[in-house]
Amino acid sequence: MTLSLSLPQQGLRRYTSALSPLAWAAVLVVAVVVAVSVFAPALAPYDPDYVDLNNVLAGPGAQHLLGTDALGRDLLSRLMVGGRTSLLGPTLVVLGSTLLGLLLGLAAGWSDGWAGKVLGRAFDILFAFPALLVSMLAVALFGKGLVAPIIAMTIAYVPYVARLTQGLVVSERARPYVQAYRVLGFRTPWVVLGRVLPNLIPTVGAQSALNFGYVLADLAALSFIGLGVQPPTSDWGAMIEESRGALLGGYVLPAFWPALVVVVVVVAVNVIGEEISDRIGGKLS
Amino acid sequence: MSQLLNVQDFTLGFAGRDPLLNGISLHVDDGEAVALVGESGSGKSLTTRATLGLLPERSQHSGTVAVRGLNTLTARSAELLGLRRNKASMIFQDPRAGINPVRTVGDFLTETLVRWRGLSRAEALERAVEQLEQVGLRRASELVHQHPHQLSGGMLQRVMIAAALLDSPELLLCDEPTTALDVTTQAGIVKLLRDEQQARGMGMLFITHDLNLASSLCERVYVLRNGRVVEHGSAREVFLAPQEEYTRQLVGATPSIELDRVPAVPVAVEGEEPILSVDSLSKHYELPHGDTLTALDQATFTLPVGGSLGVVGESGSGKSTLARLVVGLETPSEGTLRLGVVDRPDRPLKARERKLLAKDVQIVFQDPYLSLDPRIAVGHAVADVFRLHQKQGRRQAQDSARELLGRVGIGPERFDAKPRALSGGQRQRVALAKALAARPRLLVLDEATSALDVSVQAQVLELVEELRDQLGLTILFVTHDLAVVSRLCSQVLVMHQGRIVEQGPTARILADPGDDYTRNLIGSRPRPLWDRDVITTP
Numbered sequence: 001m002t003l004s005l006s007l008p009q010q011g012l013r014r015y016t017s018a019l020s021p022l023a024w025a026a027v028l029v030v031a032v033v034v035a036v037s038v039f040a041p042a043l044a045p046y047d048p049d050y051v052d053l054n055n056v057l058a059g060p061g062a063q064h065l066l067g068t069d070a071l072g073r074d075l076l077s078r079l080m081v082g083g084r085t086s087l088l089g090p091t092l093v094v095l096g097s098t099l100l101g102l103l104l105g106l107a108a109g110w111s112d113g114w115a116g117k118v119l120g121r122a123f124d125i126l127f128a129f130p131a132l133l134v135s136m137l138a139v140a141l142f143g144k145g146l147v148a149p150i151i152a153m154t155i156a157y158v159p160y161v162a163r164l165t166q167g168l169v170v171s172e173r174a175r176p177y178v179q180a181y182r183v184l185g186f187r188t189p190w191v192v193l194g195r196v197l198p199n200l201i202p203t204v205g206a207q208s209a210l211n212f213g214y215v216l217a218d219l220a221a222l223s224f225i226g227l228g229v230q231p232p233t234s235d236w237g238a239m240i241e242e243s244r245g246a247l248l249g250g251y252v253l254p255a256f257w258p259a260l261v262v263v264v265v266v267v268a269v270n271v272i273g274e275e276i277s278d279r280i281g282g283k284l285s
Numbered sequence: 286m287s288q289l290l291n292v293q294d295f296t297l298g299f300a301g302r303d304p305l306l307n308g309i310s311l312h313v314d315d316g317e318a319v320a321l322v323g324e325s326g327s328g329k330s331l332t333t334r335a336t337l338g339l340l341p342e343r344s345q346h347s348g349t350v351a352v353r354g355l356n357t358l359t360a361r362s363a364e365l366l367g368l369r370r371n372k373a374s375m376i377f378q379d380p381r382a383g384i385n386p387v388r389t390v391g392d393f394l395t396e397t398l399v400r401w402r403g404l405s406r407a408e409a410l411e412r413a414v415e416q417l418e419q420v421g422l423r424r425a426s427e428l429v430h431q432h433p434h435q436l437s438g439g440m441l442q443r444v445m446i447a448a449a450l451l452d453s454p455e456l457l458l459c460d461e462p463t464t465a466l467d468v469t470t471q472a473g474i475v476k477l478l479r480d481e482q483q484a485r486g487m488g489m490l491f492i493t494h495d496l497n498l499a500s501s502l503c504e505r506v507y508v509l510r511n512g513r514v515v516e517h518g519s520a521r522e523v524f525l526a527p528q529e530e531y532t533r534q535l536v537g538a539t540p541s542i543e544l545d546r547v548p549a550v551p552v553a554v555e556g557e558e559p560i561l562s563v564d565s566l567s568k569h570y571e572l573p574h575g576d577t578l579t580a581l582d583q584a585t586f587t588l589p590v591g592g593s594l595g596v597v598g599e600s601g602s603g604k605s606t607l608a609r610l611v612v613g614l615e616t617p618s619e620g621t622l623r624l625g626v627v628d629r630p631d632r633p634l635k636a637r638e639r640k641l642l643a644k645d646v647q648i649v650f651q652d653p654y655l656s657l658d659p660r661i662a663v664g665h666a667v668a669d670v671f672r673l674h675q676k677q678g679r680r681q682a683q684d685s686a687r688e689l690l691g692r693v694g695i696g697p698e699r700f701d702a703k704p705r706a707l708s709g710g711q712r713q714r715v716a717l718a719k720a721l722a723a724r725p726r727l728l729v730l731d732e733a734t735s736a737l738d739v740s741v742q743a744q745v746l747e748l749v750e751e752l753r754d755q756l757g758l759t760i761l762f763v764t765h766d767l768a769v770v771s772r773l774c775s776q777v778l779v780m781h782q783g784r785i786v787e788q789g790p791t792a793r794i795l796a797d798p799g800d801d802y803t804r805n806l807i808g809s810r811p812r813p814l815w816d817r818d819v820i821t822t823p
Contacts (some may be wrong), residue, residue: 177657179650180613185641185644187640
């Protein structure tokens with residue numbers, strides 16, 4: 001027999017390569033950004049709001065690693081502290097929309113009659129409104145700041161989760177194991193919340209991870225057009241907005257750094273979301 | 286001319302794991318039909334695919350697989366292409382998976398003729414029509430303009446056979462081509478394959494898990510297990526006088542109709558209400574465009590306490606609808622269904638009613654891979670039922686679950702195992718335990734052993750018999766397999782297109798069927814080649 005047996009290195013590599021290098025990098029990026037944002041007050045070299053008019057629009061150097069903005073504020077410190085509002089918003093939106101979406105999707109998927117149809121149509125109508133437009137409406141109604149856009153975004157992102165959940169529930173409830181629970185006489189709420197819901201979490205979680213990236217970009221855009229976080233609070237979107245004047249004057253860096261961070265984080269979160277969804281069998285398109 | 290198919294010491298596997306195929310040697314001569322019999326995972330499909338040069342990616346192999354002297358393991362892709370176009374054809378299990386659903390049957394059949402054999406479109410279509418007629422399809426000239434979804438599974442498998450024969454192959458490889466088909470359809474396909482193989486003098490390698498089927502079609506048999514040839518020889522010898530222990534088990538486990546083994550009809554106790562009585566029960570489904578589908582049409586029967594009733598029929602006969610009505614997963618459209626002393630309402634059951642019903646009737650489904658919750662450890666799944674129905678605390682329920690699982694042959698070491706860590710047979714045992722934990726009086730088995738290998742099926746059936754006797758269960762066994770019914774059920778009910786065509790004691794109906802359809806069903810069971818002349822059709 002010429003079949004060579006037992007090459008343990010290959011077997012080992014199968015497990016360590018379980019996560020692709022790209023996914024590893026994405027996880028690392030997100031972990032670092034989150035950690036830095038959380039500990040920003042301790043880590044930041046300068047007070048992010050300290051104005052130093054003698055040192056405006058400085059290039060990167062030993063004193064200011066990434067340079068300063070038009071008011072002489074340290075860009076690195078503002079980026080680090082800005083991460084807190086920039087990440088907090090999407091986190092709240094994703095948590096809120098996932099929770100609401102799961103509940104509504106479960107209800108819509110489980111009810112055969114008109115309730116399911118009505119909910120399904122309601123999701124479709126919500127889909128028709130772009131998240132940014134809803135947020136601008138909310139700002140017009142409730143005023144500028146972080147609260148109104150977060151509520152609006154949460155509502156705007158509910159249908160993404162709810163539609164997915166509804167579809168999953170409809171296919172799951174037709175499965176023999178769910179029917180076996182019914183024949184065994186278990187009560188519907190117990191089956192739905194205790195048994196079916198946990199089986200949906202991985203798929204819905206993947207969708208929510210993807211949503212996180214979109215929300216981050218949307219909220220940054222809101223801050224950029226001046227409807228989100230208000231000065232002088234540091235926020236990545238707001239930082240880009242504040243740098244518009246400098247940008248026209250030929251100073252690219254104050255806008256470039258926050259833009260770069262937004263892009264990197266959005267891409268990293270998307271990579272993680274895709275990885276999760278690949279792993280659970282590509283149920284998301 | 287060199288031998289048609291010659292496999293010598295063929296070994297195949299992945300680095301670092303046990304080989305999947307281990308030193309397989311077999312051969313097929315011209316004009317010979319050879320069966321490759323084995324249970325799932327025995328390596329029969331891998332062997333056949335290697336014949337066409339289809340090997341799993343990154344696999345390692347040794348030995349030779351030669352078709353007319355061409356070693357497919359080392360052949361260049363151009364040589365393999367020539368082999369696949371001119372010498373060997375293959376027919377697969379699922380005909381629908383192998384045909385493009387948006388193109389017509391004619392497009393499918395003529396493509397190779399036009400592109401490789403240089404026929405004009407008209408000539409190719411003419412040949413396709415001829416070939417379709419030859420495989421027994423009527424109105425072939427209309428059929429070529431139809432799409433796959435307009436054909437039944439049996440018709441489509443004939444189309445696939447026609448496609449394979451169009452290339453005039455010397456070697457025909459059949460990978461379980463009738464497993465997805467009904468028994469009566471299977472009988473037609475098997476006859477067609479046998480006739481074509483004989484008429485053309487083709488060599489045929491027929492893969493199957495079913496020894497009966499192999500013996501009805503092939504002169505020689507190879508029995509595979511875990512990637513090794515366990516036994517080979519003439520079908521008759523292997524089937525009637527198996528040498529190896531494994532083959533003996535396999536032959537013993539293969540279901541056959543033995544009239545003297547049919548369980549006796551229990552003597553009815555005077556004045557005792559039947560556990561299940563069904564009167565003119567119908568189920569209609571509303572289809573789009575205002576049509577109605579009658580899945581069950583005016584069914585009437587009773588099932589006495591302690592009885593065992595087999596419900597036999599092919600796909601679409603309404604047998605599963607009947608089972609689902611009995612366990613309350615469907616609501617009756619008309620008629621009455623009386624379980625014990627309770628009449629079933631014609632509306633969906635309320636939670637309280639479902640829980641009460643659960644103590645009367647339970648069901649085990651067909652697919653052991655889907656009927657258990659993938660996330661819940663099997664012991665806890667059973668314990669949950671004890672907590673719900675027997676009002677037991679967590680501890681006590683776990684002890685009860687452990688005991689019941691032990692009784693169905695699942696040891697305590699598997700208590701915390703997730704379903705995916707269990708084999709198909711073990712999962713079906715767990716499903717059985719889950720159903721029994723509610724202590725039902727009536728147990729419905731909906732094709733509960735159909736997805737299992739024959740040896741596993743035999744064990745599960747034995748377990749069901751044992752539990753029935755110990756617990757005094759009444760059994761409603763829904764199946765397509767008459768042999769399984771003859772072993773387990775004292776009474777049988779034959780269904781066809783939603784109607785009950787015949788019912789009565791199993792022994793009488795199998796020996797002397799009164800209905801044409803029942804006769805057809807019994808006559809369609811594969812019969813060994815050597816028995817053809819002896820037994821006349823009943």
